[in-house]
Amino acid sequence: MTTDPRPEGRVLDAGALRALAHPLRVRLYDLLSQYGPQTASGLASLTGESTGATSYHLRALARQDLIREVPGRGTARERWWERPAGAVTLVNPEMASTPTGRAVMEAVHSETLTLRQQQLMTFVTHGWDEDEQWLDKSLISTASARLTVAQMAELADRLQAVISEDRFPLPRSNRRRPPRRHDARRRLPPARRRTHIMTTFTTPLPTAPRALAPTTFDRALLALSHALARFAHARMLARATRLSMDRARGTARDNGRSLVAEAEFTLRVR
Template identity: 65%
Template structure:
């Protein structure tokens, strides 16, 4: 599984997190902090505390833990000794390290990271649906898309499909990476494409 920060170019090399970085990230609050920095940009321990409902001491501690493995970095030229700003470096990141998956600890860390990451995405989707049912953000709801479909494909056809969709996502991210205006807000782009269980084994 790969995660891409808005502003990252598809031409940049994907950083495959090593076992140490995966273990450092394998904590629910750290995944949440990392994802907030990816989606909303630079934050301080105080702003993260407000967004997560945790104490400033807790967010500060986890920020330092993430920084030790270069998962995040301090924003140069911004903030002070008492108010440090942190950002997620631009560039795609992969949570699937083949070497890490060969060890029990590596598999456990990978599972925690991916599970927490997807749980957060799922909660964001449920919140969006709830607000949509209440009539909030009608303008945004009308131009959003939630769609599922099923096709019968070969591995080669699946590869072609994922590459085409990824190219559209990359083009959009590259085109609007620096956009900043009154009516601009972060938009999550999900592409879940995977094979279903074979007939006779549907559980």
């Protein structure tokens, strides 16, 4: 799954992006992308969700052709699901032109990057338990460079070509064996392991991000919120005034009663 529009593949439309804008669906889609065909029950054990929940979300993804049933495999009670081969992009230019479309894309990007961050932090936390040769060759690096648009595109294309699946294919023997949980004692065959490669090419954001022009509905909603705030403030002042007046009346009544009681007591004594 990629957010870069350059790789050839499917550009997700509005329906597919809305279907994917859910934390569990993003995780299911990612697991199928990484480990190949899985069942709803198998994915439930990997995610900690119920089989009913994973089955429901798998069907929602299938309705948008994000995943499909594995032909000739499975039974009526347990179906196998897979992600079609090929790159996809989460950037849809048509949706980017509207606030609602941007919100949907931002939700999918947020869930995807959150998942990548969790995977990275798992390595940071448990990477010390890896074999020394694998730990020594692992790399987390950042860099900044002054590039033109053409240079940035060239560098991205070159890296994309290097890390393409055709260049470094995963043996099919490992495709259907995702780990259920991290276990330092569990060792994969030393010849080849699944490796997470995360690349980002971004330009620095401006100090103040450009805000979208407010719509008529936005202005009306803002005016209504201001009116409600003024009304609530006026009610609070009126209530405070009434409470002050009630306290003043109560104090006066109490003082009057005290004077009357003192006078009656004086008369009785005399």
